[in-house]
Amino acid sequence: MFTVRKKNHSPIFLITVFVFAQLAWMGLLGLWIHWYVTNYLIFVKVGEKLAPQMVIDSPNVVIFVGGILLIVGIATIMSLIFRNLTVQMKLTRLYDNFIANITHELKSPLSSLQLYLDTFRTKEISYEKKQEFLKLMLKDAYRLNKLIDSILEISRLEQKRIAHDYHVHRADDIIRKIIDNSIERFRLPKSVVKITGKAEFDCLIDKEAIQIVFDNLTDNAIKYSSNSVEIEVNLSANPKNIIIEFSDIGIGIASRDQKKIFNKFQRLENRLMPSVKGTGLGLYRVRQIIKYHKGKISVFSEGENKGTSFRIELPVYKPTRKKYLESLSGRNKNKTVLADGN
Amino acid sequence: MEINSFKGSRILLVEDEESLAVGLEYNLTDEGYIVDWAKDGRAAIKKINSNEYDLILLDIMLPYLNGFEITEKVRLKSPQMPILILTARTSAEDKIKGLEYGADDYLTKPFHLKELLLRIKGMLKRKTWYNHSTGQQRKYFFGNNEVDFENFKCKSGTKTFLLTQREAMLLKYLLDNKGKIVTRKELLANVWQISGEVETRTVDIFISRLRKYFEPDPNKPVYIKSIRSSGYLLNDQNEIQ
Structure with a gap:
């Protein structure tokens, strides 16, 4: 079905309108000054004629300054409206992209499921083939479920309604375990991922949430590698933070785009790797999860084709830091588990 | 079956x-x-x-x-x-x-x-159609245009180009029915071999492609005319066989 195409004004058009609006206001300001000065002289002349006993010593400063302030105020309001509109337009564009991407991501497994159902309905299929198709159907159903879950979780994360299941873990052990799970999930050979360094401190984390973080980073490393995949994870720690550096040798990120990648709905087109599928929610979700753990995440890439490094900092868990624990559990009234997860 | x-x-x-x-x-x-x-x-x-x-x-x-x-x-x-x-x-x-x-x-x-x-x-079905069409008449002329349905080579004035299979099928159908109004549904059924209930806009896109090739001004077509709420008509007034 065809839809009606929306009329989108280009940024150049909007900037031109804005510049003309400003010129109009400046013109108005000039006119106001001109009118005031001209009329002041008339007032003085007429005043002298009609009432020579009245002496006008100085122009009426209140009216003059008041007029200028009014016009400047209107111009400022216009600038603010323009700025907000620009932000709004950018958001709308990102949202439209998100809808297009999510539709694609939902329809792909759905069409596969429909194809197999059609096949089962219309064709005689051998037992072995049936089993193979059922396996693929289950995989599609799992993919749909995962996608729907991620969308719902974003909404819960934003509304601070998520129930995190925090446990105390030995950072070194748990991070290695989580990365091993990601390797298994993405069916990567073990030799592809190298884990170095040590982080001999405890941390308080929701294992499932941190698994989502590393699954996302691994998925990106695979999707954005044009040749072979190679991942290096370096663990280190200081008395305050556990530091995890996750690097790949993929197509990298241009420096101008590095700031944008954690934005909601953000998708970056790369000429080295066009048409990479995704929703634009993955890294946004990663950042939200790390934020919930009172941590930080940043990205670094020397540029295109030079790989990407993510640096995650998670606070070291100290049993005496009651306030810290309370702040985490306060966000998590529905589910608070603070036992040793090892 | x-x-x-x-x-x-x-x-x-x-x-x-x-x-x-x-x-x-x-x-x-x-x-x-x-x-x-x-x-x-x-x-x-x-x-x-x-x-x-x-x-x-x-x-x-x-x-x-x-x-x-x-x-x-x-x-x-x-x-x-x-x-x-x-x-x-x-x-x-x-x-x-x-x-x-x-x-x-x-x-x-x-x-x-x-x-x-x-x-x-x-x-x-292209092969069947292709054999059938070349068996009848290979070259068609209308206005300044020349179409060879054996190899899909076309000439429009000094320009030469190749048609795609679907474009050729559509043009051939219009030429075979010159002077008659051909509905979009009819075109979908005979050129695309699909039900006319499905997206008739596809036909419009292909017609606009043909106009770009053959019309002196695609916005004011003289050969392939649109007939309001009906379909298209290939005007044979300029045809020189």
């Missing part, structure tokens, strides 16, 4: 979704086609350059080279190659873009297996 007279036709399936590709490969093979599967744009171009195919079934969102770029490259090499785009991208813009790049048909996901198989069969 109807016998498939196009058994043995070679189809290149370009799809990066493994699950869907496995199902499509099974069904197309079951229909008697020989299927070759390319998982990304680069692999597809490699296969197209080294093999002969009767039809390409193409996704748009592909790694390395997208479906539009592949269509463009294929059209440079083989203007008559039937291309069916099968994609989850449903916007009008994408559809128009796909057809403008030279695809012959566009089916959106999720789709019905029966409809896909019918469309493929319809596209493969």
Whole structure:
């Protein structure tokens, strides 16, 4: 079905309108000054004629300054409206992209499921083939479920309604375990991922949430590698933070785009790797999860084709830091588990 | 059960979704086609350059080279190659873009297996149509234009170009019915071999492509005229046989 195409004004058009609006206001300001000065002289002349006993010593400063302030105020309001509109337009564009991407991501497994159902309905299929198709159907159903879950979780994360299941873990052990799970999930050979360094401190984390973080980073490393995949994870720690550096040798990120990648709905087109599928929610979700753990995440890439490094900092868990624990559990009234997860 | 007279036709399936590709490969093979599967744009171009195919079934969102770029490259090499785009991208813009790049048909996901198989069969009917058309009359002339339906070569004034299979079929149908109003449904049934209830806008896009080739001013057509709420009419007043 065809839809009606929306009329989108280009940024150049909007900037031109804005510049003309400003010129109009400046013109108005000039006119106001001109009118005031001209009329002041008339007032003085007429005043002298009609009432020579009245002496006008100085122009009426209140009216003059008041007029200028009014016009400047209107111009400022216009600038603010323009700025907000620009932000709004950018958001709308990102949202439209998100809808297009999510539709694609939902329809792909759905069409596969429909194809197999059609096949089962219309064709005689051998037992072995049936089993193979059922396996693929289950995989599609799992993919749909995962996608729907991620969308719902974003909404819960934003509304601070998520129930995190925090446990105390030995950072070194748990991070290695989580990365091993990601390797298994993405069916990567073990030799592809190298884990170095040590982080001999405890941390308080929701294992499932941190698994989502590393699954996302691994998925990106695979999707954005044009040749072979190679991942290096370096663990280190200081008395305050556990530091995890996750690097790949993929197509990298241009420096101008590095700031944008954690934005909601953000998708970056790369000429080295066009048409990479995704929703634009993955890294946004990663950042939200790390934020919930009172941590930080940043990205670094020397540029295109030079790989990407993510640096995650998670606070070291100290049993005496009651306030810290309370702040985490306060966000998590529905589910608070603070036992040793090892 | 109807016998498939196009058994043995070679189809290149370009799809990066493994699950869907496995199902499509099974069904197309079951229909008697020989299927070759390319998982990304680069692999597809490699296969197209080294093999002969009767039809390409193409996704748009592909790694390395997208479906539009592949269509463009294929059209440079083989203007008559039937291309069916099968994609989850449903916007009008994408559809128009796909057809403008030279695809012959566009089916959106999720789709019905029966409809896909019918469309493929319809596209493969080209050989029958081709033999039939060349058996009757090979060259057609109208206005400043010359069309050779044996090799799809055209001349419009000093310009020479090649038509795609679908464009040639559409033009041939209009020429065979010159002076008569041809409805969009009729064109869909006879040129696309699909039900007229499905997206008649596809016809409009192909008509606009023909106008760009043959009309002196595509905005004021003199040969292929639109007849309000009816369809199209190929004006034979300027025809010189």
